[in-house]
Amino acid sequence: MTQKPKPGKRNPAQPAADEDLVGTWVREERDEAPYPDELTFEADGIYRGKMAPGSRTASKLDVGVFDRLDETSIRMSTATDRDETFSLDTSADRLQLTDEEGTKLSYTRSPEAGATVAERSSDEGSAPDEKTGTDPAHEGEWMP
Amino acid sequence: MARGSARNFQPTPPPAAALDELAADAAGRIESLAGCYLVRLDRIDPPGAGVDVHYDGTLRVSTADALLAVSGDLYVHRVSGAAGAKEPDPAAGIPIFPRDDYRFYVRGISFVPDAGDPPAVDFEFELHAFDQASGAWADLGLRRVTLRPVADTGGHPLEGIVLSSSGESVGRLRATRVSPALRRAVIEIDRVPKLERPFDNGSGTKWETVFEQVGWDLTVERGNSNIAEPSGEFWTDAELHQTMLKQRRRAELDSEWRYHLLCVRRLHSTQRGLMYDNAATDSNDVPREGIGIGTGWIPDEPFWGPLVGRRFGEATSSYFRTALHEIGHAMGLQHNVADFGVMNTTDVLAKRATQPAFPDNALWAFAADDRHRLRHLPDPWVRPGGIPFGQSFASAPIADEAAAEAPPGIRLEVEPLLEVVPLGAPVRVEFRLSNQSRRRVEGPASLNVRDGAVRGHVIDPAGVARAFLPLLRCVDADETRMLKPQETLSHGVTLLRGGDGALFPIPGVHRIVIEVSWRTDQGMATMSGETSVIVTGPETREHAVAAHRMLSIPNAMLTLVLGGDHLEDGVSTIRRALDCEQLTEHVAWIEAKRLAVPFFDRPARLEKAVALLDETTVMSQAEISRAAAIVEEARPRVAAQAAVAGLADAADAEGSSGEAIACDRLTALLQTKVTNQPVADPVRTEVEAL
Numbered sequence: 001m002t003q004k005p006k007p008g009k010r011n012p013a014q015p016a017a018d019e020d021l022v023g024t025w026v027r028e029e030r031d032e033a034p035y036p037d038e039l040t041f042e043a044d045g046i047y048r049g050k051m052a053p054g055s056r057t058a059s060k061l062d063v064g065v066f067d068r069l070d071e072t073s074i075r076m077s078t079a080t081d082r083d084e085t086f087s088l089d090t091s092a093d094r095l096q097l098t099d100e101e102g103t104k105l106s107y108t109r110s111p112e113a114g115a116t117v118a119e120r121s122s123d124e125g126s127a128p129d130e131k132t133g134t135d136p137a138h139e140g141e142w143m144p
Numbered sequence: 145m146a147r148g149s150a151r152n153f154q155p156t157p158p159p160a161a162a163l164d165e166l167a168a169d170a171a172g173r174i175e176s177l178a179g180c181y182l183v184r185l186d187r188i189d190p191p192g193a194g195v196d197v198h199y200d201g202t203l204r205v206s207t208a209d210a211l212l213a214v215s216g217d218l219y220v221h222r223v224s225g226a227a228g229a230k231e232p233d234p235a236a237g238i239p240i241f242p243r244d245d246y247r248f249y250v251r252g253i254s255f256v257p258d259a260g261d262p263p264a265v266d267f268e269f270e271l272h273a274f275d276q277a278s279g280a281w282a283d284l285g286l287r288r289v290t291l292r293p294v295a296d297t298g299g300h301p302l303e304g305i306v307l308s309s310s311g312e313s314v315g316r317l318r319a320t321r322v323s324p325a326l327r328r329a330v331i332e333i334d335r336v337p338k339l340e341r342p343f344d345n346g347s348g349t350k351w352e353t354v355f356e357q358v359g360w361d362l363t364v365e366r367g368n369s370n371i372a373e374p375s376g377e378f379w380t381d382a383e384l385h386q387t388m389l390k391q392r393r394r395a396e397l398d399s400e401w402r403y404h405l406l407c408v409r410r411l412h413s414t415q416r417g418l419m420y421d422n423a424a425t426d427s428n429d430v431p432r433e434g435i436g437i438g439t440g441w442i443p444d445e446p447f448w449g450p451l452v453g454r455r456f457g458e459a460t461s462s463y464f465r466t467a468l469h470e471i472g473h474a475m476g477l478q479h480n481v482a483d484f485g486v487m488n489t490t491d492v493l494a495k496r497a498t499q500p501a502f503p504d505n506a507l508w509a510f511a512a513d514d515r516h517r518l519r520h521l522p523d524p525w526v527r528p529g530g531i532p533f534g535q536s537f538a539s540a541p542i543a544d545e546a547a548a549e550a551p552p553g554i555r556l557e558v559e560p561l562l563e564v565v566p567l568g569a570p571v572r573v574e575f576r577l578s579n580q581s582r583r584r585v586e587g588p589a590s591l592n593v594r595d596g597a598v599r600g601h602v603i604d605p606a607g608v609a610r611a612f613l614p615l616l617r618c619v620d621a622d623e624t625r626m627l628k629p630q631e632t633l634s635h636g637v638t639l640l641r642g643g644d645g646a647l648f649p650i651p652g653v654h655r656i657v658i659e660v661s662w663r664t665d666q667g668m669a670t671m672s673g674e675t676s677v678i679v680t681g682p683e684t685r686e687h688a689v690a691a692h693r694m695l696s697i698p699n700a701m702l703t704l705v706l707g708g709d710h711l712e713d714g715v716s717t718i719r720r721a722l723d724c725e726q727l728t729e730h731v732a733w734i735e736a737k738r739l740a741v742p743f744f745d746r747p748a749r750l751e752k753a754v755a756l757l758d759e760t761t762v763m764s765q766a767e768i769s770r771a772a773a774i775v776e777e778a779r780p781r782v783a784a785q786a787a788v789a790g791l792a793d794a795a796d797a798e799g800s801s802g803e804a805i806a807c808d809r810l811t812a813l814l815q816t817k818v819t820n821q822p823v824a825d826p827v828r829t830e831v832e833a834l
Contacts (some may be wrong), residue, residue, distance in 0.1 A: 029221040034534055044495050048481075056539040057646075063479045065491040065520060077489070080473055080533060081418040082381070141197050141220055141247070142187050143284065144271065 016069050018043070025095050025107035034060040035105050039095075041066060046074065155504040176688040177257060177265065178207040180238045180326050181302075181319040184231070185218060188305065188316045191623040194240035196223040200232055200241060203250065203319060204326040206359055206519045214252025214267070215520040218306050219245040224518055225463055234320040238361065242398035249281060249522040252543045264292040265302070272541045274524065276716055279531045281522070283601070285309050285655075289317050320460050326359035326519050327526070330400060330783045331471060334367040334391055335407035339439045339457060341366070342407070342467035346460035349508045354468060354486065357509055358518040367393060371406065378410045379436060381420040385427060388434040397430065398530040403474050404434035405467060407457075416456060416490060417466040419473035431532040434472035435742035439463070447494050449502045454537055462503045466490060476525045477514050485511040517542065538611065545722065553581025554627075558658045561636070561764055563819075566680050568691025568721060569730035570704060571648055572764040575658050575673060576824070578632040588662035591635035592766075600659050600672075602639065605652030614640035624662050628660060629692040634824035636764035639695065641701035651681040683726055690724035693717045694731075707738040722756070722776035732761045733771070740774045754806040759816055771814055772830040775807050782807055 024040040038047025039137040049061040064077030072099070074088045086105075089099040093109040181203040203216035219241035221231075230569050232239040249272040250765035257263035268288045272281040289304040302319040333341050343364065344350040355362040368391050374383045378829060388404045389395075395402075411418060439457025446452065451459050456466075480487035483647040485507045494502045500756045510518060517526075524530035554577065561572035575598075580586050588597035594813050601611045627633070639656070648654050661670045682688035694700050699714030706785075709715060718735050721727040740753035763771065782804045811834045817823075818831045 030253055046492055046495060051536060055536050058478055058534050058536045060534070062593075063481055063492065064489055065495075075416065079478055079489070080420070080422060081470065081489075082413040082420070083415075083418070142217075143273075144199065144248070144287070 010014060018045075020090050020092075021066075021074075021095070022136065024110040026110045028106040028108055032057065033105070034058065035051075036061050038110070039107060051144075150629045153749060160352060168586070174212060174257060175207055176776060177255075177263070177321075178205050179321050180204055181216075182232055182234050182239055182322045183216060183218070183317060183319045184221075185306065185315045185317050188313060197221070198223075199247060200239070201250075201521075204241065204359070204519060205255065207327060208357065208359060208515070211516075212255065213249075213516065213520055213543045214269070215256045215522075216250030216252075216269075217241075217246065217523040218248040218250065218589060219435040220247050221245070234322050236322075236324065240328075240399050240401060242767075243524070244276070244398075246276070246524055248273055249541050251541050253286070260293070262293045262301075262730075264290055266290050267304075270541070272522075274522070279524075279535065282541070283541070283603055285603065287314065287721075287833055289736045291317065291319055304562070323361065325361035328361040328363075328401065329522045330363045330365060330402045331405055332365045332367040332373050332392055332394075332402060333407065334368055334387075335404045336373055336409060337370050338367060339407045340411065340463065342405075342437065342460075342464040343506065344460075345464045345506075349464075351468070354508055354510070358515045360518065365393065365401075367391070367404075371408075372562070373408070377440065378412045379408045380412045381418070381425040381436075382427070384408070384411075384420050384424050384436040388421075389428065397433070397527070401527050402433075403471055403478065403528055405471065406434065406436045408438055409440040410802075411436055414438075415441040416462075417470040419470050421474070421534065426532070430529040432474045432476065432530065433528045435467070435474050437463070437467050437470060438712070447497075447502070447820070449494065449497070451494075451503065459503070461506065464548050465503070465506050472510065472514070473533065475518060476521065477510070477517060478537070480511045480514055482511040482513065483507055485509050487511060487514050490511070502646070529784075537781075547731065553579055553583075554585060554587065554671060555580050555675040556657070556658070556671040558675045558679045560656070560675055562677070562762060564678050564680060565648070565730065566687065566726040567648070567651055567682050568687070568694035568724075569648075569668060569727055569762075570638045571654075571656070571677055572636055572638050572762060572767075573656055573658065573675065574634065574636040574764060574822075575660075576632050576634045577627075577660055577671070579627040579629060582629050584628055586624050587627040587633065588660060589625045590631045593659065597662055598637065598658060598660055600637075600657050602642070602647040603656065603657070604648070604650060606650070610642050610644035610647050612637075613641060632824065634765065636766040638764060638767070640704055641698065645692075646695040648677075648679050648743065651679050653678050653782070687724050687726040690721045692728055694721055694727070703738065704734050707741050707743070709738075709743045729760045730762050732756045732758075732762050736761075737767075737770065737774070748778065748781075750774075750806040750810075751802045754810045754813075757810070757813055757815065759820075762812075763817060765821075765827045768814055769827045769830055770816050771810060772827075775810050775814070775834050776809050778803065 003089050018041070019040045022043050024038060027035065027037045027039070034057045037052045038050040040048045041059065045065050045067065046063070047061065047066045048063045049058045049059040051057065058079060060078050061076060062079045067075045069075055069085065072088050073085055074087045075083050084100055089096040095107040097105040099105070135143070170446045178785055180271045180498045183201050183203050184810055185199040187198065198221055199218040200221045201216055201218035203214065203232060205214050206212070211767060251270040251272060253268040254266070256266045266288070267290070268286060271284040271287050273284055274281050286309040287306050289306045290300040293301055294303045304317055305313050306315045306317050308314050335341050351362055351364045371387060371391060373379070374387070384406055387406060387785045392402070392404045395430060413420070415438065417435060419432065419435045421434045439455060441456040443456070444453070451462060456463055456807065465486070465532045469490070470557060472487050477487050479489055481492060484505050485494050487510060493505055509515070517537070522540055525540055556575065556577050558573060561574060565571050575591065575592060579587065591598055599612065604610070616817045617651040655674055655676045657672055659670055659672045682691055694717055697713050699711040700717040703714030704709050715738070719733050721731040722735055736753040736756045739749040742748045786804060788802065814834065818828045
């Protein structure tokens with residue numbers, strides 16, 4: 001029988017430094033991925049993710065705990081409380097996370113929390129919504 | 145309910161303190177109307193196509209938390225279809241309708257009973273059509289109905305004719321109160337043998353206790369106690385999902401809202417619990433049906449306090465809280481750190497505990513905004529098998545929280561700078577919030593959109609609503625201050641694009657709704673005002689091309705707000721519009737502002753900027769104020785440059801002189817503006833001081 005992998009845990013003998021993570025990071029990409037435009041890591045192991053105002057997608061990383069497993073991986077609890085492990089690559093002012101599907105997320109360290117996400121507000125709206133009522137499946141229905 | 149001179153969308157009066165001010169019988173009337181109504185909406189005239197189709201649904205009137213809010217959902221009912229002529233039975237309580245029949249969300253705006261016994265109710269609401277394919281709602285506009293008691297309407301004691309905003313009759317609405325609760329659901333709890341089931345917190349708080357607070361009639365079922373472990377102690381998400389599909393007692397989600405909770409020893413994906421039923425795990429494409437919780441995790445880090453060294457299933461309080469939390473996710477709620485309520489994470493409660501210490505700091509209630517969501521979000525958002533988890537709350541309509549009535553005497557007026565604008569032009573809207581009472585009242589500190597108190601939406605001629613939010617938002621939002629008697633706050637907003645795309649994408653009349661919110665002691669006060677503009681169609685091919693670019697290039701809006709040279713397509717779009725006869729006066733200030741502000745190594749180009757402007761340039765008072773600030777910032781620089789140039793070469797002296805002339809020209813232009821168009825006193829003072 002195949003042994004099911006168990007959730008990873010940081011090896012206490014090899015503590016990973018979180019100091020280079022703590023702070024606020026602003027995402028460089030602008031796409032439809034459900035990842036936060038701003039990500040803040042707190043010293044107590046809690047993170048918060050924010051989407052740009054008006055975003056139609058909720059952040060998959062909204063608030064939860066993070067655990068630096070080693071220098072190149074981090075485990076984070078997601079919006080549905082699932083723990084997911086991301087590959088991690090940090091430098092002084094850049095952070096790259098790669099999720100389990102291989103999606104790369106690039107962040108730049110923000111000098112000031114709170115302001116930058118709004119400046120990058122998601123004004124790339126979707127196409128105007130179509131009103132219902134014209135679908136053949138709705139034939140005979142009327143618009144009250 | 146506060147009514148401004150402009151159209152006021154403050155919904156669902158009279159909440160909070162206002163209830164206390166009513167005569168006791170009036171307050172009693174409102175309380176007596178709370179609950180869930182079975183409603184039926186019929187076409188009235190003319191008969192013909194669609195005559196066999198009507199809409200059934202529910203209307204929810206809530207007065208909990210001292211707030212009145214109203215919402216509803218309508219489902220199509222084809223008399224000739226599978227449901228046939230059979231109508232929901234009011235005696236059966238809160239009805240449940242098939243998910244595929246969902247059509248409309250009813251967003252209550254006002255709900256005013258008269259003094260009759262039983263009372264008639266003036267009900268005003270927005271109707272939002274739901275598109276099953278995209279999961280999006282479209283605002284169809286306002287509807288009004290006076291529901292009057294009638295003796296015999298087939299079991300519906302309230303009835304009225306629904307009118308559109310233009311006064312046209314669009315249907316007959318009938319309503320019957322069927323329950324004091326708002327929604328009903330079942331939670332089935334299955335378990336691996338001998339594991340704990342989370343029925344309560346060990347101190348008297350049960351599922352029913354928590355959900356009574358949100359108006360849900362919740363039934364908890366002890367399900368299967370003999371669930372086999374498929375591959376050992378740890379369960380994968382897929383195993384949880386498959387077990388739910390095989391073992392749950394019922395799966396008829398079109399006639400019952402059933403959420404499944406499975407207690408296992410350990411979870412592969414997390415330690416305590418999760419809502420696994422979304423995305424790749426959701427193999428049957430029916431989202432948010434089930435959750436899993438684990439009893440076997442043993443905390444070892446000190447911040448877990450009394451939980452350290454104990455199996456999680458034995459930590460009755462925290463274990464029960466985790467079950468509540470995950471069911472909250474299944475009902476569409478996201479994490480909420482507003483307080484230590486149900487949707488905050490257990491980690492945050494443990495790590496951020498002060499007094500009382502963890503786990504006694506847990507609040508056995510959903511946070512206020514989540515309570516409102518559970519009562520009034522559209523059915524597809526909260527019911528199992530509805531829309532998938534992961535949309536932002538901003539994407540769905542919801543009856544306003546009506547958390548506090550705007551203080552008496554506060555008025556909001558909204559008007560466009562120009563009533564007629566060409567396609568592709570930004571639309572400037574001015575708004576004024578005034579204290580017309582004789583006493584000081586609490587209001588927002590600022591109407592500057594960046595300060596976060598102002599938002600709104602635009603409804604295009606086809607009825608599609610698109611929201612706009614602050615593009616730039618300061619950190620210190622939600623600040624308030626006392627407004628003196630007769631004091632007026634004024635501001636304006638330049639609209640082009642919002643999160644849903646271009647705000648004025650087609651010719652015709654567009655309604656613009658501005659909402660101003662601020663926090664008071666009683667909660668969030670909100671006032672709304674409405675105005676409209678007519679957008680004219682393209683006059684020439686050049687206009688059509690320039691308008692198309694303005695409407696389709698997102699960075700045009702960013703350039704409008706942020707300026708700078710870095711958004712090349714945004715800058716070129718504005719320049720193209722500048723070259724267009726129909727748009728030039730509408731975008732001249734946008735380009736002038738960009739040029740007048742330095743950008744990295746590029747100095748301010750005030751002369752070039754001012755050369756673009758003349759008396760026809762369209763500028764809101766906020767833009768006039770910004771222009772005055774630019775002149776004020778430039779004057780010392782120009783003076784310094786002139787002084788240096790006087791000692792240096794003639795070319796610099798000429799350049800400095802040119803900038804000085806530009807300052808003078810812009811000053812003269814602004815003075816003309818404040819003479820010829822209405823502006824608030826502070827803006828006039830700014831310009832006169834130049």
